Amino acid sequence: MSHNGFGLLFRVTTFGESHGPAIGCVVDGTPPRLPLDEADLQRDLDRRRPGQSRHTTQRREADAARILSGVFDGLTTGTPIAVLIENTDQRSKDYSDIAAKFRPGHADYAYEAKYGIRDYRGGGRSSARETACRVAAGAIARKVLGAGVVVRAALVQVGDDRLTVPRPDWDWAEVDRNPFFCPDAATAARWAERLDAVRKAGSSVGAVVQVEAEGVPPGWGAPLYGKLDQDLCAALMSINAVKGVEIGAGFGAAALTGVENADEMDPGPDGRPRFTSNHAGGILGGISTGQTVVARFAVKPTSSILTPRRTVDLEGAATEIVTKGRHDPCVGIRAVPVAEAMVACVLADHALRHRGQCGGPLFGGG
């Protein structure tokens, strides 16, 4: 247990600070004999890597993942898989300002209040850099899930500008073609302009991400405190800067009537029910129904901005702060591959937990 890991059977523990020698993770509980190599991790890591467009931080890290254990002859052995990612671009910089003052909206003050010490260089443990570890773990989780379960995410809102293209018209191929993971090229172009303006104004902007998992069989999850939706929410909420999470119709469900919200069922061709709608987001009573699992989460604008903000210093005196450096004007963008990874990890854990309690073959890998 303790504070830096998640998952019961498929358990991920991460470590590392932004400007220490390395970050990494230990993934414990992976089924044996799954094909895995570093290229599997790298594919997803490359999607998260910063510096690929002008819309993300210009910090340039190779983010090269090295597998230190748990794989033999190209197959998982069932023992813990340690992944190491060296920090290579630790640009020497003057941190005296953020060492002595608390950035409003940043974790600075809370860390200081809790620990009485913090590694302020580049945000230390609270840096978005840590999410590379999650992406590496997520790539392993995808192997556990197998090809039958497809987890993918898209950016659906930048600031107050929502993607208005209806869900059936989304183009998933487009998601990897623009720097916003946006399933519509025209919207991506609009967001690019907006973000340029935000950056020039020395500010930042929030975002909303939608993540979906297709192919999840009915039965994963548990009724009350091991709910699949609960664990998904916790996993998404654990991503830096996330302030809200919803499943299916989400907050919109509050405004529906029971008549509207009920996802009616017809006999399906495979013996399973076919649902006529998916307000539930693929989960009822904490357990998957076989429909696509759908979650959305809100990412706040980063607090590292060029506009001066009022704050206090370590001694409690009033002062102002401006955060210089290479920051993401919209941290929600890079949260897209991170969200996929977190959802994949939670699903892998629940797949194993379900097989443990209820038996039968695991859907997909292993």
Place this chain on the structure above:
Amino acid sequence: MSHNGFGLLFRVTTFGESHGPAIGCVVDGTPPRLPLDEADLQRDLDRRRPGQSRHTTQRREADAARILSGVFDGLTTGTPIAVLIENTDQRSKDYSDIAAKFRPGHADYAYEAKYGIRDYRGGGRSSARETACRVAAGAIARKVLGAGVVVRAALVQVGDDRLTVPRPDWDWAEVDRNPFFCPDAATAARWAERLDAVRKAGSSVGAVVQVEAEGVPPGWGAPLYGKLDQDLCAALMSINAVKGVEIGAGFGAAALTGVENADEMDPGPDGRPRFTSNHAGGILGGISTGQTVVARFAVKPTSSILTPRRTVDLEGAATEIVTKGRHDPCVGIRAVPVAEAMVACVLADHALRHRGQCGGPLFGGG
């Protein structure tokens, strides 16, 4: 671990089905020598109890909590506190319809898919009745937190009708005077009319609840996977019918700029910073800041409605179902005291975890 408990140091495990002999919980890890008796639990249980107005289910349960262990001479002993609540109003009823068919929007199908068996009487384990255990545990958690931390909640939306009274004008005393836990009498009256209409239409309606914790000191929580906001979200999401959770500005934060979202700080009179706003909802980087902790969650309309809905039966054939019985037209109402309890439990757990890692001298108990 496993699936029916939560918390690391202050750990709650619940058991029981709607129509079995009893429900209950075991609360493990409570500090010793806290004054506790059954009346402490009953106060909160009575607020959750159904049948107190026409707007909640007419099932009438005494919900009398009996403490079986862990208390001696009126003080907690530090050993597990078991609480038992007998099921007294198990009205004999014909369950053949819901035994054979799946209610759309209900956990029926998911349970069947997972376990191949379900106690269909009154919803079994998925019944809202289980939340009485949470309320009992929450009353114990309040003792752990002491009088300095005040956790309270209110209903802020019924269907698409939001409470429009600004937060500073809320009347907390009013919350316990109307059947909606609404901090404004006029709004409560409006909701009463609306709910009468919904009930007459044989439907149900969703809701939004806001829960706040005042007096939480800075420093509770942990950076990444033991985040206070993450654990609060998981706890609230574990309540039946909840489909979305947000902290502070929540989904609204996505539409803010970094300039707007930053909660600026001034020197406060007690040496701590005084924040000029609370978009963060009292939590930054997963750790409390000393501001009021604020969470909101959406409750979907119950699927147990009198309007016929299309579904399939156990054999997979097409059919229709109507759910008769004593159901809440708006399950969000009774979620209010449940939310308080869950937040109190999470805070108690994090209070102890923080003390474990960061607090006081190691030697010398008490």
Place this chain on the structure above:
Amino acid sequence: MSHNGFGLLFRVTTFGESHGPAIGCVVDGTPPRLPLDEADLQRDLDRRRPGQSRHTTQRREADAARILSGVFDGLTTGTPIAVLIENTDQRSKDYSDIAAKFRPGHADYAYEAKYGIRDYRGGGRSSARETACRVAAGAIARKVLGAGVVVRAALVQVGDDRLTVPRPDWDWAEVDRNPFFCPDAATAARWAERLDAVRKAGSSVGAVVQVEAEGVPPGWGAPLYGKLDQDLCAALMSINAVKGVEIGAGFGAAALTGVENADEMDPGPDGRPRFTSNHAGGILGGISTGQTVVARFAVKPTSSILTPRRTVDLEGAATEIVTKGRHDPCVGIRAVPVAEAMVACVLADHALRHRGQCGGPLFGGG
């Protein structure tokens, strides 16, 4: 987690004190659709029940187990199974002596040092009475394991008097015929005489118990911190008064050479290796080998004796104490069914964990 439960997937949480209203347990994670009723629990509980011979405490409890949840139509549902055992024989008694003084060798002082409070009536939480909950949980675990795994235990030493009958000549049927769970009638008769003498002398005596599990398939356990032998040792060590645990050759292995200790293998008729000896006790590298799992543990003599012992009182002053009451002269006797239960629970947990990680059908039930 926390302090009063064990197991990861098959998780047992117990509660209750000797002289409170009831004791009980919650068993979470049981596979669904296993036949289970109260008679299944009662069979094992009756073997542990005190007052069945002059060699155990004369306290007479019905130890009637009531299942409160998790079973429907005679089958487990996969939701938590709560078991309640009322305390019926709480003979009114003067506890002022043990309230004010610490019994040497008893948990009194340690509880007081930790909690600053203790329920001293009948030993409170540290009473052997709690082990009834373990036995109930163990009966459920046996259902998970199915008939293919047989867990049984025997007393093999009383005081310094060891059972000398070689293991192949043990008579398991005899175990349930004498009050010592001894697999040899003549030895049982000898122990009866010895125990009469001990009791008359106002003293007590220690014991050693051997527990075996036949039919455990190879592959249960995990390499390093989820070792099957480690979890067995922890489970047995958690029984009151146990001071040592060993697996297979145990402490005797220290005196062997590598040549002697190696369990050589031949091809077996079923494709699995056939071992020519079992110094390993059925576990190598933390993982079962398919041989019989063998553990032994030492139980100290109870500290509740009629001979006066020097001690201090709550104020720290020197005094003497004599423990009157209905105590077991050899608590090791009743530890026999408790040991079976604990081993069954650990095996059930590892069976599910193995199925979770490595898949395939679970050997036995579920």
Place this chain on the structure above:
Amino acid sequence: MSHNGFGLLFRVTTFGESHGPAIGCVVDGTPPRLPLDEADLQRDLDRRRPGQSRHTTQRREADAARILSGVFDGLTTGTPIAVLIENTDQRSKDYSDIAAKFRPGHADYAYEAKYGIRDYRGGGRSSARETACRVAAGAIARKVLGAGVVVRAALVQVGDDRLTVPRPDWDWAEVDRNPFFCPDAATAARWAERLDAVRKAGSSVGAVVQVEAEGVPPGWGAPLYGKLDQDLCAALMSINAVKGVEIGAGFGAAALTGVENADEMDPGPDGRPRFTSNHAGGILGGISTGQTVVARFAVKPTSSILTPRRTVDLEGAATEIVTKGRHDPCVGIRAVPVAEAMVACVLADHALRHRGQCGGPLFGGG
């Protein structure tokens, strides 16, 4: 949770195989602001390091520990501390023999049965090399415990040759002067001769280690499943090749009467009771008493020996095997510093757990 870590608040997760690129651990939950640098780890690692005498394996690893995270400006930050130890002496070798055959008494067969794959090079995950990670974690645990708690261990038996020097006459300074961690020089000389003979005979030999913790205050531990002795036993049992563990009088307690076994109490000079003996090994009812905590464990002889043993190969056919290579003739020797580390980790975890549940005011960090 999962299988490769231990501890609730002070949690250690290890990874790595004998012949992979590196081994390491992540230590989560350390209190902040403790002075820590790599030299602190190295001191203990150097005591465990092989190749320092002819009595341990001649594999020569630098065992240089690198701290990757969790330390800033020489102080712990409260975030996870990752420790990396590169594998430098992976002598190229022909592993075809142990790849194709199972060594009797070794984990080979069990791993194959569980996972269907194993990294056979140098024992893979089951190599004693992994214990270096434990020693590194233990050095951190010592910092948590502070100077007031002293954990030290000694070898007390090699094969059937026991140390006969009475405990009060042990010379702890001698422990670090001879290659056996023996508190008596003459005994060490005798063991050296014996071990030379064992090695020449192509065999190996078992051992017994005693570990003690002085300065543990009363109150650490928990009554039933979070027992201090239970967690110590589990931790020691998790060390490779350990087959039995005992606390205080241990198996000897079975032969004592209650009169003999009771550790009588007198008023002590500091207000705490002074015990006249320590059969309990410093723990009663699962909770420390303030006396020295004493544990002993048995280590079996290594199965990697030069004497041919009968076995089967991967196809199940009968064959013979001889294990060449650089093996410890008595793995018990190097278990001494490992035991200290494991005990320190368990004590650190319980220190924090006790402070969490029972210690100090809830509010106000530090």
